[in-house]
Amino acid sequence: MKLLPKFLLVAFLASAFVSCSDDDDAPAPPQGDPTIAEFVAENDDFSSLGAALEVAGLVGVLNGTDEYTVFAPNNTAFTAFLQANGFSSLGEVPVDLLTKVLLNHVVVGTNLSTDLTTGYISSLAVGSASASGLSLFINTENGVVINGGANNGGASVFESQVDILVSNGVIHAVENVIGLPDVTNQAIANPQFSTLVSALIAASTDQTNYVDILSGSESSPFTVFAPTNAAFDDLLSGLGASSLSDVAPATLATILEYHVIAGSNVRSSDLTTGLTAATLQGEELEFDLSNGAQVMDATEANANIAIVDVQTNNGVVHAIDKVLLPQVIVDVIDPTITGLAMMNDDLSSLFAALQLTGLDEVLNDRASQYTVFAPTNAAFDIFLNGSALGDLPVEVVTQVLLNHVLAGTVLSTDLETTYTNSLATFGGTENNLSFYINLDNGVRLNGVSSVTAPDNEAANGVVHIVDAVIGLPTVVTFATADPNFSSLVAALTDDGQEAQNYVETLSTPNGTAPAPFTVFAPINSAFDNLFAELGVEGIEDIDPATLTAALNTHVVAGFNVRSTDLTNGTVSTLGADLTVDATAGTLTDPNDRVSTIAVFDVQAANGVVHAIDTVLLPQL
Known part of the structure; x- marks a missing residue:
């Protein structure tokens, strides 16, 4: 019989701890x-x-000078406790059990009601699993409720x-005897779970009730x-599921069992880097403490x-911040592009950016196909340069991300040296x-980013991992990225020329x-x-004013x-008026030099580029 991750239940509950120490501000009782x-x-x-x-x-314990x-x-409350547990009198309760139950109502230090906050606090009780004190979950959202209340x-x-x-x-009167909590109790008690x-x-099934097992x-x-x-929520998003009902119960059971280690009470002090442990599901978890405490699963994304x-x-x-996935699940699930980003630890920044902009939902759509060039963390x-993602305007981040996305599925074998369009807009x-x-040398994108891990296929397209964020391109971006414009770039950057300010x-x-x-x-052949025509060897031989x-x-x-x-x-440039023949796709300068537009509409974020086959000149 397999167990579920009731474990999950308690994890995050500890997010806020209730003060258990003496309160210097508490009013001192009179002598x-x-x-x-x-x-x-x-x-x-x-x-x-x-x-x-x-x-x-326990009278002596609570009669001394130590504060509780x-x-x-x-x-x-005691009458209800006895009846619920089948005892006709207090004398029928085993003393060791009674002692543990009573100590589970006692916390070290003086904690006034104003000191209590939603979170976990340790009682003096020691349960069956460990010599450490049992945790109590305090919920102060509506009064003070301990371990989920009487029910x-x-x-x-x-x-x-x-x-x-x-x-x-200090004493706080309660309306029920607090039982010894198990994992299931704590899961139900905390709304985070x-x-x-x-x-x-x-x-759960009729044969395997996970709530009962973990209780x-x-x-x-x-x-x-x-x-x-x-x-x-992240798991469901990555699987393209809208709710748990979209996940097969057997799959859910396998995933949950992967979060449980049976037969051992492994506390944080027992964890070491490289330690492995078998789960109820059968596969092992591995731990890594080199970058904070993390759990490693079959995906490339660790859980903190x-x-x-x-x-x-x-x-x-x-408590962990990610649902762990065993290899048997990784082998059969068909994640979306959003899911791949969520499951790859080196794409966690991309996943965060997708969530910030709402594009996680776009790339989670199984009805559409996309190609994504995915930057690593x-x-x-490097792109953020010390800033936080949230410091940037959401609309800017949205456009930058869309500039990494192409419509349709384009595998690495389908890529060509050419211009295409991203989903970003002008x-x-x-x-x-x-x-x-x-x-020409691997796969280079806009001259700034290279593909390092191609063809990570998803249910709705493909992801190619890249080594740099592809910023929104300017007209200079395309001039420098496309080798067909190398002579133009040389002209724009020619040392000693007034033209050198063109790049800026x-x-x-x-x-x-x-x-x-x-x-x-x-293009280069035009130069x-x-x-x-001018009888020169190159750009450096052209008169600066002419250039x-x-x-x-x-x-x-x-x-x-x-x-x-x-x-x-006529179209007016910074240097002369050009005559346009839209039908022929040509431009004529004041010297009757005719240039044909070879490539139209290379759209940048700050303008548009059209490639021509002749260098145009002002009136000579």
């Missing part, structure tokens, strides 16, 4: 006040508690009977690595252990930004004057022809003139 034991003995409403303390030999906080059940083996504090100060601590509870129920002692103690609700050592009567729980670190238009792929000018962002630009960009005037004749400032905008007539 002569009774001790905890004396107050209980003198108060008729706690006579059953007083009798129980006598039987368990006691959640004190009244007589009605879950816990209790609620009477609002009218809190902060009863005595000489050695509502999805886990639902998963335990959904995975019992068979195969205990258990060590449970418990994913939070957020971790389950956020909270440790939530101790229950039948095991210990550690190191690539994001300004507020529907014009997609161009995307230059160069296969043409790199200005969209919307910054005088952007956007329309650049008619001569070769110009050199022959500057020539470059100006190829740039229209303030307009993003696409092919659909070209009509027969």
Whole structure:
């Protein structure tokens, strides 16, 4: 019989701890006040508690000078406890059990009601699984509720009977005896684990009830690595599922069992880097403490252990921020692109960015196909340059991410050296930004990023992992990325020429004057022809004023003139008016030099580029 991750239940509960130390600000009881034991003995409403303390030999403990906080059940609570457990009188309760139950109501230090916060606190009780104190879950969202209240083996504090100060601590009256919690109790008690509870129920059958199993002692103690609700949300998103009902119960059971180690109460002090442990599912977990406490599963994404050592009567729980997946599940699931990012530890920054922008839902759509060039965490670190992802405007991050996405599935064997379009757009238009792929030496993208791990196939496309974030391209980006423009780049950057400022000018962002630009960009053969015509060897032999005037004749400032905008007539550049023949796709300069537009509409974020086959010149 296999067990489920009831473990999950308790994990995150420890996220906030209730103070258990002496409170220097607590009002000191006046001299002569009774001790905890004396107050209980003198108060008729706690006579059953007083009798129980006598039987368990705890009167001396609560009668000394050490300070304690006691959640004190009244007589009605003890009567209900005896009836619920089949005891006709207090004398029938085994003394060792009674002692543990009573100590589970006692916490070290004076904790007033104002000191209590939602989270875990340790009682003096020691359960069956460990010599460490049992954890109590305190919920202060609506009063003070312990371990989920009376319906879950816990209790609620009477609002009218809190902060009863005595000489050695404080008493809070409760309406139920607090039982010894197991993993299931703690899962139900904490709303952070509502999805886990639902998963335990959904995975159970008539033969295997996971809630019951994780409540019992068979195969205990258990060590449970418990994913939070957020971790389950990420899993469902990665699987393209809208709810747990979309996951087969058998699959869910396998996943849950992978979070449970049976027969061992493994506390944080027992974990070491490289330690492995077999799970109820059968496969092993491995631990890595080199970069914080992490659990390694069959995916490439480790889970961080956020909270440790939530101790229950039948095991210990550690909260984790990811649902762990065994190899048997990894082999059969068909994750979306979002799922691949979620499961790859080196793409966690990308996954965070997708969630920030809402593009995780877009790339989770199984009805559409996409190709994603996915930057690694190191690539994001360089791109952010010390800033946090949240420091950037969401709309900017959205466009940058979309500039890594192509429509359709394009495997590495389908890639060609050419221009294509990403899903990013120019300004507020529907014009997609161009995307230059160069296969001359590996796969180079826009001249700034290379593919390092191609063809990671997903249910809705393919992911190629890249070594740099591909920023929004300027017109200069394409000039420098495309080797067909190497002579143009040399002209733009020619040392000693006024033209050397062109690179800076043409790199200005969209919307910054005088952007956007329309650049008619001569290809290398156009410059070769110009050199022959002028009788020179290269750019360096051209008169600076002539070079500057020539470059100006190829740039229209303030307009993003696409092919659909070209009509027969005149277009004014920074250097001269050109005559356009839209039908023939040609430009004529003042010297009657005719240039044919070879490539249209290479769209950048700050303008558009059209490749031409002749260098244009102003009036000579």
